[in-house]
Amino acid sequence: MTVTKENGPRELRIPDGDDRERLLCPDCGYIAYENPKIVVGAVVEHEAQILLCKRAIEPRVGYWTLPAGFLEMGESPEDGTRREAWEEARARLELTGLLAVYSLARISQVQLIYRASLADPSFAPGPESQEVALFPWDSLPWDALAFPTVTWALERYKEVQFLSELVPATNPVGRPIRWAE
């Protein structure tokens, strides 16, 4: 949520019947409840290769990421994952399990990362990607990944690659985050 000091909800107050401060707009009385956001995405494999997207938008332009993005209203996490893969990589997915639930509490984000395979072998960059490519495991661009959770999800994918039933991972313990997210 973008809040400026000039307009919109900008005063912290505890509304009646609530137990914590919320942002209110002193002009119109509107209460802006802020809620954590859900990111959905997938580690997508095709013939032992992983599909990644080179970001065309901030943050982390030029770095590689999973097809992923914010869940929209009225959408299931599975549908949102398929939508993001289409928007960013023109890829159609078959989901094969929930790979991980990552919590980025500092930025109030919960990520649901699925495992998926390509339903058909076509893909192409959507408007938010410079490039979309399949990488063999040994050639993944580890030093050019966009976010720590991409690294986590890829490593988790490898750990459970041959399992049909997935127990979703949570944040890895003791793994340093190598850059600010």
Add this chain to the structure above:
Amino acid sequence: MTVTKENGPRELRIPDGDDRERLLCPDCGYIAYENPKIVVGAVVEHEAQILLCKRAIEPRVGYWTLPAGFLEMGESPEDGTRREAWEEARARLELTGLLAVYSLARISQVQLIYRASLADPSFAPGPESQEVALFPWDSLPWDALAFPTVTWALERYKEVQFLSELVPATNPVGRPIRWAE
């Protein structure tokens, strides 16, 4: 989000650089991005009994539910689950796995339901509960459960009761929702 026609964001427009309509406030220009909300909760067991809370607040006052509620900003799903169990049932939890990820797309809600046990045997109603009680499986108040997802989660709990590693369930297929949520 509560929106009235008199104040707050109430005009649908596609903001620059976006691809779908968002609610704008014509008085102050504020854009209210709406996002799906995350509910966290737990099926809590203690000595082969299940802890349920009788709701003291709308909706579904007087019906039984899991300790659960909206994830707050800056919180991990696990911390949110423990907070809700404390607020509603004065219970301290040990989480033992992610039992289910339910999608209520029509109301833009994703529910993360954990399995948990009581860390110590004390509990008591918090301000949002009329009563908190432990039920043996054979005496669960099936006809007085507050929401369909409570039924789903309890049934799922039973299915995987003796498994140490949980593959989270999703919405059951072909199970009728017995009342509107």
